[in-house]
Amino acid sequence: MQDPDTPHARGAAAAVIPAAAPGEGSPRLDRRRILGSAVEIIDRDGLRALTMRRLGAHLGVEAMAIYHHVPGREALLDGIVEVVVDELYGDPEVHLVSSDWARYLHELAHGVRRIALAHPQVFPLVATRPSAATWVRPPLRSLRWIDGFLLTLRQCGFSDRAATDAYQAFNSFLVGHLLLEVSQQGADIGPVDDPDPGKPRRSDLADYPLLAELAPQLAQDRSAEEFEETLQALIERLAADRAAGSTPAGPAIG
Structure with missing residues (x-):
């Protein structure tokens, strides 16, 4: 296939x-x-x-x-990340907002994967380049896409806390899986000796009131909880696979 x-x-x-x-x-x-x-x-x-x-x-x-x-080179690298992530806008299967959150996440994840597979040597830069704010997580690092993501989930009944948690978990999943995938294709994911990019750039949120409102929640570090939740979900999935694949023991012989 x-x-x-x-x-x-x-x-x-x-x-x-x-x-x-x-x-x-x-x-x-x-x-x-x-x-x-x-x-x-x-x-x-x-x-x-x-x-x-x-x-x-x-x-x-x-x-x-x-x-x-x-x-300069730093502005060049930032611009490269920007234009590659912007390929999402040209993907006919991906929409900025949606009324179906599960379908939205599915299509958005595949859209980001298509970018990673089209540009495996660029994707590590997308995944590791310092963001404009500490709460902006790669690879979905465009303010417009973050705003669309949170707006979709909020309109679909997610609380603000649940929506921001989803944004963080969604990006962690994408980065972890896609970095591994592009590395298997030969992409260089090791550090590159670049000049110090300096202080993080400040984001102008004047056009994104929802992001301005939720920025404090997005900035909270939930790495430990997120790791544990993802690990537990994996264990539960494997347990379900094990149960589905097991067969009842036959009658004892003797």
Whole structure:
């Protein structure tokens, strides 16, 4: 059975704007095209291969020209994460909000998995890049998607506490599973020697009143409880599998 989330099954479609191929002239240089070119380099050769000089050569410009649109490597890495996560907007099977929370989570999880499988060398960056706020968890790290996630669950009857717990658990599941999956495909998930990104960037929540309201709850560290709950759910699932697969003992012989 073919995995429906793989690029091959999807016709190798990708939403990131690629750089122009050699011989296509010199299209206008802008931030979106720079980021698309950077994603191409990482997809092909890995994150360690990405330098401003190589990016400039890939675009057919001097490296200094890039700084007019992207101020430095840290901004470049942030932008790469942004455009890759934004591929969710172009996925016809994923919706920002929904009236069916279970279907919503199922489709959103598969949408993120499709991104990871399309960009296995980029996904570790999506999973580990410092977020704009401590409560923003990768890989679902876009403020708009977090807002849509919480709004969907709230409208479907989840309490604020249950909705924020779900956001944290959902992302922990995705990061753990998908990092393992892309590493099995050969993605480099080891640390990369990058300059200190400095202090976390502050999020502007003026357009997201729900996030501003729930930020204190999102910021609470429930790692221990979440680990224990997930472990217990796994044990219960295995117990159910064991019970379903067991057969009654036959009559004693003797």
